[in-house]
Amino acid sequence: MDWREKLFGKVLVRCNSPGTQNGQFENVSTLEALSDCVEEGEGAVCGIYFSFANISDESDDFGVRLEELYKRIHPRLRVVQVVLWAHMGTPEGPVEREAGFRRSLTGKPWFAVPFHDVDTKRRLTQKYSIAVGVPTLVVRGRGVRDALLADPAGERFPWPAPPLTEVLRGVQLQGDSGSKLYGELPANAVRVFYFAAHWCPPCRAFSPSLCAALSAVRKRRAKFANTQLILVSSDRSEQSYNRTLQTVNTVGALAVPWSASEARLALPAALGVAGIPALVITDGDGKILTANGRSHLTADPLGLNFPWGQRAVSVLTEQALLKMARHPALVLFIDDEDSEIEFAESVLTPSAESYYEECSIQFPGFCPYQNSSDDETMDFDYPTSKHSRVKKKSFKHVMFFIGVDGTDSADMLREHIGLDDAVPLLTAIDFPRQRMVTMKYGDEITTDSVQNFVDAYLSGNADFKPLKPYSEKC
16 A cells, blocks of 8 residues: 555545635545655655644744745645644534635645545544644654744755764763663664653653553563663753653663753654653664654553554554454454464464555554544455455454453453453454354464455354344443
8 A cells, every 4th residue: 555545545635726715625636646755765745734723823823834835845845734623622513613624725735634534634643643733744754843943945854853873972871770872772672762851740640651561561572671761851950850860760761861962952853752741662773663652652551562653463452442342353362472472463464464455444443434433334345365265245344453361451352252261262353243253273373374264254254153242241
């Protein structure tokens, strides 16, 4: 699936088409609208402009500046506007919101996400941690609001972030166990950059949960044993800085020193951070794995899916159970061992990735062509594997999970559907249609057998048995 459709779905609206003065927007395919944009390297850059329809024009002076810049540097910049509503608790209803949407876009020289594509707007807002009521521009995964305001002529566009190795070159990161250069961290160590300050109450509340999750992650997964927490302080004094460092020293955190003010001030821009507390996770090469780690950790306090990048297969969590009330899922139950989790990922991922690619689903549990992720009226035609004789059949979109034995989520699900404690055990659970099917215990679970099981389930040719409605017990 093309990266442009992954971001925005298949359709955008043209804001300056002839009929917009009468409220009629022209639909354009995303690939056509952004045909000359490149994800990386030389070429036109796609910027995502998040605006708010119900804030004053004075508050959205940023939009005026963006339009001036756009006209100056076009066609090097293409813009897709995402119109949001700043205060959902106000009396305005959908009619007023749609009127605000049209008013915001009419005559703009770019494209926009359609008004009714709520899922795409919600997903983009969460992906880039957009602050309510703060119009901003995202370019290649980074918020560049401040960069645009500082460079209105676009002389340094697209304002590339300096590499982390450059920002932290020669900086001795400090910790209770001593100091270490950033370049001396193990190459395979995931870096967790934590932006916080002692004067910030949400930071003080967040630090204990962050430390608990990181400790659990290190113990649970061998490949994350070297994960390093790096504190980037926004404190106003060295005394406060030391207090902030003390809140995370239980997990061997390192911190950019108080004296390295240049690096501390450069890191938020380098990692696209606009406020605190913030959690950005990168790999050893500085590639951002997760930009909004704080919201992910809040939803997954045990860090079962750390480092929370988009993936085809996830570990079952309580939040996943809520999604299963609306969408069918395949769950592979396994023992709570690192090697078993690795095994489950290896046999499930090929089938899951093939499924999402074939059906143009952007990531688990999300369908880009529905008005709402809770809408269950949309079916897909799934082409089964090339060598399968099973005919394709329409079905609801499906999620893929690993149920780790001993976790509350896996145990709760087993008890609810009356599934025994055997592991490994592959099952497909469809609460909306009140049915389930389980692979025969003792059958070898391999990439091929999982694919055959998936094909049989999605074609409707599996040996289903009835399931009581999820709502009866939960």
